[in-house]
Amino acid sequence: MLGMFHLLPLLKGWEYKVHDLSRTVARGAMPQELSISETGWLIGIALISDDCYGTLYIDWQGADLQTLSWTWNAEIGRLLGSFAQDPGGWVQRYFRPAPNSTLGIYISVVFSGGYQGSTFPYVPTVKLKLALTNDSTQASASVRTVATVIAITDKKLFIQSLRRVLDANASLEIDKALEVIGPALFEEEKK
Numbered sequence: 001m002l003g004m005f006h007l008l009p010l011l012k013g014w015e016y017k018v019h020d021l022s023r024t025v026a027r028g029a030m031p032q033e034l035s036i037s038e039t040g041w042l043i044g045i046a047l048i049s050d051d052c053y054g055t056l057y058i059d060w061q062g063a064d065l066q067t068l069s070w071t072w073n074a075e076i077g078r079l080l081g082s083f084a085q086d087p088g089g090w091v092q093r094y095f096r097p098a099p100n101s102t103l104g105i106y107i108s109v110v111f112s113g114g115y116q117g118s119t120f121p122y123v124p125t126v127k128l129k130l131a132l133t134n135d136s137t138q139a140s141a142s143v144r145t146v147a148t149v150i151a152i153t154d155k156k157l158f159i160q161s162l163r164r165v166l167d168a169n170a171s172l173e174i175d176k177a178l179e180v181i182g183p184a185l186f187e188e189e190k191k
Helices: 004-010 074-080 155-166
Strands: 014-026 032-036 039-051 054-061 067-072 090-095 103-111 120-132 140-152
Touching (some): 004 155, 039 054, 074 090
Antiparallel strands (some): 032 120, 039 103, 054 067, 054 120
16 A cells, blocks of 8 residues: 555655755854745754754744744764664764864764654745854864755645545645645635
């Protein structure tokens, strides 16, 4: 039996995308930001830094546009003991050669649910922010985050193709409420 995401190759109006944000950030400075204004499913996101306090802040919204936030860096993962693979995130590499310095090599998987068959839905506007917290012993650090997603590139075409895959005789008329981000009222069905 085909699952929800196994239908994607039969559908139109979507594409795999990679969102890559790489910055040199100063300790304690305002975070560097990347906005993602699309709807889709998160497959996975990674964080790479040369400082254990190279930090990723994520703000995302659900269907009712309630904003949720998440903070992650290698030091948080270490403190949580997240060294084994887990779809919810883990520290893949924590190399801190000098205990009195935060300089090193740090690779974290912030989320990998999509690689275990459970992608994470999102709607605009997602904000990815990179920063170096004041806990760092360095003046600046290189921080990079890479998010792999399934993005809906044409919502109308996506909905129409999904309807046709599920029912060859389905109406291709789309209620405007389905094209709106956030809460919306549906039109009454015409009789």
